[in-house]
Amino acid sequence: MSHITLPPTASRGLPLHVKVLIGFVFGAVVGLLAHVHGADTPLVQGAIQYVARPAGQVFLNLLFMLVLPLMFSALVLGVAELGDIASLGRLGWRTLTYTAVVTGAAVGIGLLMVNLIQPGLHMDPALVQQAMSSNADKINGIVASGEQLNALDLLVNIVPHNVLAAGVDDKQKLGIVFFALMIGIGLVLTPSPATQAFKHALQGLFEISMRLIGLFIRLAPYAVACFMFALCAQLGWDVLAGLVYFVVTVLLALAIHMFVVLPLWVKVMGGMSPRAFFRGSQEATLTAFATASSTATLPVTLRVAEENLRLPRKVSRFVLTVGASANHHGTALFEGVTVLFLAQVFGLHLPVTQQLMVLGLCILGGIGTAGIPSGSLPVIAMICGIIGLNPAGIGIILGVNSFLDMCRTSLNVTGDLATAVVVSARSGEVDEAELPVTESAL
Template identity: 55%
Template sequence: MSPASETAGAPSARGLALHTRILIGFVVGVLAGVLCYRYAGSDSAWLNGVVTYVTQPVGQIFLRLLLMLVIPLLFSALVLGVAEMGDLRSLGRVGWKTLLYTVFVSAIAVVIGLVLVNLFQPGNGISETARAALLEESAAKAKSITAQAAPPSGIEMLVQIVPDNIVRAASGGDMIGIMFFALMFGIAMVLTPTPAVGRVKEFIQGIYDLSMTLIDRVIRLAPYAVACLLFTLTAKLGWQVLFLLGKYVGVVLLALALHQFVVYSAVVKFFGGMSPLRFFRSIEEAMLTAFSTASSSATLPTSLKVAEENLRLPPRISRFVLTVGATANQNGTALFEGVTVLFLAQFFGVELSIAQQLMVLGVCVLGGVGTAGVPAGSIPVIMMILAMVGVPPEGIGLILGVNHLLDMSRTTLNVTGDLAAAVVVSRGEAHETPAGEQAGGA
């Protein structure tokens, strides 16, 4: 587990965990903004001065710090996520089954999220006047992002997935091109097991570690940034923001519940040959650990224990699948990212076409592979996708305010998905293990 994961949810020197301080910043920002909206009015000169010269700049600096770290973090994480499947050469079909399962089930998770967001429209509800004002204020700041994010259409979009110049793609914010290059780079590392490539992997691991350390330091500023971002929004919109936020949380939790108890039950029964009731009873300990720690990596020892002792899966298979899955099989994270992007697009009145939503789906699936299995690891990925589809980044403060509850919930889904993958991949492999270690049947 990276150093960032050790500190992201740990108590500070003042005795308060980061998520608690973020929640305090959320409450302070909301209450102060609503009171100012109620008693001063959104047209107040002094209130506009506070927003223009204090809260907005602080929030913008925080967002720019996150955006600054997106490319090194996503490139290194995605390369390592693919390269860690180097055991594919020795495990053969086991590795490919794990990879195919991850992509397939992550895609289902994102589709569930996108369907529910389009069905319930949690981001709609503020007045057109307020939305127009928000867009007008954020237009100048998001102009460069939006200009780069406008996706091509048709066959041109397919062709441009492959970058002709990776340096130009990085400088121009072509995230799809960067992710494609990272995938190819990681696959090449798997196929080239030489000492020199091993040193390259160590170098990329160093970039990842440095990026995670910087992300950890930036996230420590989140309590102040969230207070400023929420003050800026609520001082202009009042209680409308809180109503929409409640709808958003409800949609995320509903999508997670559907994937947890419907999709995983079907996967375990039909592809793993195991009773869903037995499966969920056997993994209760891992689910509770995941919910309490909000970290797939921190839950890995418990997951390995329940896989071998309760589910009685072959250790050779479960250790590989669960270790890779702790970083590469993030179904809940992919779902959360898709819902969040569409929610913020609706909030700011940015219409996303079917092609753009499909692009979001694809990036979220890849993001599930390239997202760190630590608290708040998905925030940089969301920032990247927002930039790609031209959604102003100011609304991220809304998400950070309720992120810890959703992080605990989606981590539980991630860990459940890893164990479900171990059950599916183990089926048909049991004959290669000693008696008594075979995967359980229905």
């Protein structure tokens, strides 16, 4: 199958990632100024409700609109291009093993940071009660969703009883992944003119989706400005100041995994310069930060992997499509930090054995978490219930969750790309000519 050259997403002038950064700074500054002016004034509320939120949601909807056709076509083609079931098995096991190892490392870093900093011991009891009471309605919905989750259901729902229902339910996206895997296997096992025609049709669907994404992504700088304006205008610095130890703990753990573990992972296991990796991944990382959704970022992630990192299509499509639904390093890390933080807030001492259980639950929870904004909150409520914590305590962190969601989603997507680099290298699918120009390691 001939490789197509997709159009560049950035127009002439400044690169897209620079425009996104400008939009980020502009939206944040204007939002903070609006918060100082008065977050509850009609002007600020009108700007948030009638301009910023609708504009940002339209951008998200444009991306979500293409996620299902892109996810399905990319994964089916990725499996079909492997050529045989044995190759699929080897690729699947490598992806699963590497995902579990690096996700475990991420959660371990998070738990270590919580035990060292102990952010829960610095919480003002009055702030705890205020946060829980002011978010009572949201808490009830999150807790109800968490009560519906359990490990057995997560495994059973991987095999969808209704593909159409799985396609419209973000919690059942793994069902679409499984269905696409089965269709891909069917294509491999049934070589015929009809299946070849179907494969060509899927390739056309994939190319159309990627072309449209190239057009939509040009709106990213404006969407980022809208997201940051709404976030900063509502929160300001007050909420961050009250939860500063928790925020610092999460950001420090995310930064260690992002800028220490992943570069070593890419360099040692993937044979790629960390500098080249981060330079090639930056567009997907910034888009993930803006959208707070690894699923919505998937179209950009796939294009970055093929065009910037020059990874083989049959590997990148498989690893990244599965990763958008099941490989959430940052989410698993955040879940572990939040559970131990809440345990500290409420005076519940968790011995090492229970912390190891939390680590395992977070690895599984990272797989079962929906790749949508705040998709990790029901999983955190479920884990709290398992270890004997009141799930309603999750209301404490809702004020800063939006910002931290953006940060951990950036790690999710960057981790997906790092895993794709490693799987490509360890599968023997990448040679020196295919890799980006290697620079000195960081």
